[in-house]
Every structure is written in structure tokens, then in C-alpha cells.
Amino acid sequence: MIAIEGVGKRFAGRDGGAVQALEDVSIAIRPGEFVAIVGASGCGKSTLLRLIAGLAMPTSGAVRIEGTAVTGARTDTAMVFQAPTLLPWADVLRNVTFPMRLMHRAGPGTEDAARALLARAGLAGFETRLPRELSGGMQQRVAICRALLQQPRILLMDEPFGALDALTREEMSLELLRLWTETPMAVVFVTHSISEAVLLADRVVVMSPRPGRVVDVVEIDLPRPRDFAQEASPAFQAAAQRIRAHIFRRPAAKLAA
Numbered sequence: 222m223i224a225i226e227g228v229g230k231r232f233a234g235r236d237g238g239a240v241q242a243l244e245d246v247s248i249a250i251r252p253g254e255f256v257a258i259v260g261a262s263g264c265g266k267s268t269l270l271r272l273i274a275g276l277a278m279p280t281s282g283a284v285r286i287e288g289t290a291v292t293g294a295r296t297d298t299a300m301v302f303q304a305p306t307l308l309p310w311a312d313v314l315r316n317v318t319f320p321m322r323l324m325h326r327a328g329p330g331t332e333d334a335a336r337a338l339l340a341r342a343g344l345a346g347f348e349t350r351l352p353r354e355l356s357g358g359m360q361q362r363v364a365i366c367r368a369l370l371q372q373p374r375i376l377l378m379d380e381p382f383g384a385l386d387a388l389t390r391e392e393m394s395l396e397l398l399r400l401w402t403e404t405p406m407a408v409v410f411v412t413h414s415i416s417e418a419v420l421l422a423d424r425v426v427v428m429s430p431r432p433g434r435v436v437d438v439v440e441i442d443l444p445r446p447r448d449f450a451q452e453a454s455p456a457f458q459a460a461a462q463r464i465r466a467h468i469f470r471r472p473a474a475k476l477a478a
């Protein structure tokens with residue numbers, strides 16, 4: 222469904238130099254697949270998501286969705302950023318429905334669907350609050366509801382739980398999995414957390430430090446529905462260790478010792 226083909230991205234620096242953020246990245250993502258991307262800070266994970274979203278263009282290679290090169294933002298793709306990026310003057314309900322109204326896709330059922338999503342995210346009763354009246358974690362949940370309301374075929378998430386406390390993060394991870402199971406969407410999920418990647422994904426793409434390249438793609442062969450009890454299983458530990466070994470560039474055997 223998403224074909225990332227030999228993608229490179231180079232940024233011009235202000236001093237006349239250049240930063241090669243990504244180099245020769247190729248990944249094929251199937252419809253409905255959950256793919257996590259992990260790698261050291263600055264390896265180009267956010268840049269890769271922005272290229273898939275059509276918010277930036279590659280300097281070499283191409284990103285195709287169902288065979289068509291991505292040349293700009295698409296209505297079937299939604300993105301959740303690290304920070305919630307809500308409209309400060311609009312209440313929660315209007316924030317969640319905003320992209321649908323902007324795209325002229327809002328209909329009679331849009332508001333009810335938004336309320337239902339907010340309820341699932343634990344935000345029932347907060348529909349008329351302004352973002353500043355919510356905690357950071359609640360704001361991020363609003364941003365996730367805003368993306369899901371669009372019923373995207375592709376959901377791009379850039380460390381969406383990074384600013385949440387550990388408990389909310391675990392709760393949101395499982396809720397995201399439940400929503401993903403019910404909705405036929407491909408998810409590309411950037412995270413710094415190896416255990417979060419293994420818990421959520423069908424496959425974990427491991428990237429090298431800058432310039433970001435794909436160093437491994439790890440199939441996560443754990444049964445679904447997933448839960449945190451699986452973290453103790455040998456399959457979970459083996460996958461996490463293999464990823465860790467790439468990131469810290471140490472043999473997996475040494476890490477186990």
C-alpha cells in the first residue's frame with residue numbers, strides 16, 4: 222500500500238552545508254499493517270513520516286501510495302504529532318471535528334462520532350472545554366481523536382505518547398490497538414521506546430544513526446490481542462533484544478549477559 226523506494230532526504234544548512242537526514246530507505250507497508258519505526262534521536266524518523274504524509278518531498282527516490290507518488294497532503298492520511306497542536310480558541314469538540322469541516326467531509330453524524338471517540342479516550346464531559354483547561358495527556362488524546370475521526374486509511378503517529386505519564390501511555394497504547402483492530406487502517410508509529418514498538422507492531426523498522434538507513438526489519442510474532450503480560454514472554458524479549466543490539470551496536474549475546 223505504501224511503497225518507500227530508495228528514499229533520501231537532504232536538508233540545506235544555514236551555513237551552506239547540508240544534512241543528509243535519510244539515505245536509500247526502502248520499506249513496503251501492507252494495507253492494515255502496524256509498523257513501528259525506532260532509531261536514535263536525529264536518525265530521520267520524523268522526516269520519514271513527513272515524507273509519507275506529503276508534508277515534505279524526498280530529494281531522491283519516491284514515496285508511493287497504491288502506486289501514486291505522494292506530492293502533497295492526502296485526505297486518506299492523518300497524522301498525530303509529538304505535541305497536540307490544538308486550536309487554542311476552539312473547544313474540544315470543535316478541535317476534533319475541525320479537519321473534517323476543513324475538508325468538507327463533516328455530515329450529520331460527524332459530531333456524534335466525535336463524541337463517541339472522545340468517550341472512548343476518557344474525555345466524555347470535556348467536549349466544551351478549551352485546550353488550556355486540559356492536561357497535556359488529555360490534549361494529546363484530543364489530537365488522537367481528531368486524527369481517528371477522519372477514518373484515515375493511513376495513520377502516521379510521531380511519538381504520540383511521548384509526553385504522557387507511564388500509566389496513561391499504557392492505557393492509550395492498548396486503546397489504540399483496540400481501535401486499530403476495529404478499523405482497517407495502516408499505522409506507521411514512530412517511538413523511542415523499544416518495548417512500545419514490540420508491544421504494538423506487526424513489524425519494527427530499525428534505523429541507523431544519521432543518515433538514517435534501514436538496518437533491520439523485525440517481525441513481531443506475538444499473538445493478538447496484545448497486552449503487557451506478553452512483555453515477559455521469550456518471543457517479546459528476543460525481539461526487544463535484537464532491536465536493542467542494533468541501536469546500541471552491540472552483539473545481542475553481550476546484552477543478555
Ligand SMILES: Nc1ncnc2c1ncn2[C@@H]1O[C@H](COP(=O)(O)OP(=O)(O)OP(=O)(O)O)[C@@H](O)[C@H]1O
Nearest residue numbers: 232233240242261262263264265266267268269431
Ligand atoms: N527542516 C529541516 N531543516 C534542516 N534540517 C532538518 C530539518 N528537519 C530535520 N532536519 C535534520 O534532519 C535530521 C533528522 O531529523 P528528524 O527530526 O527527522 O529525526 P528524528 O529521528 O525524528 O529525531 P528525534 O527522535 O530526536 O525526534 C536531524 O539532523 C535534523 O536536524
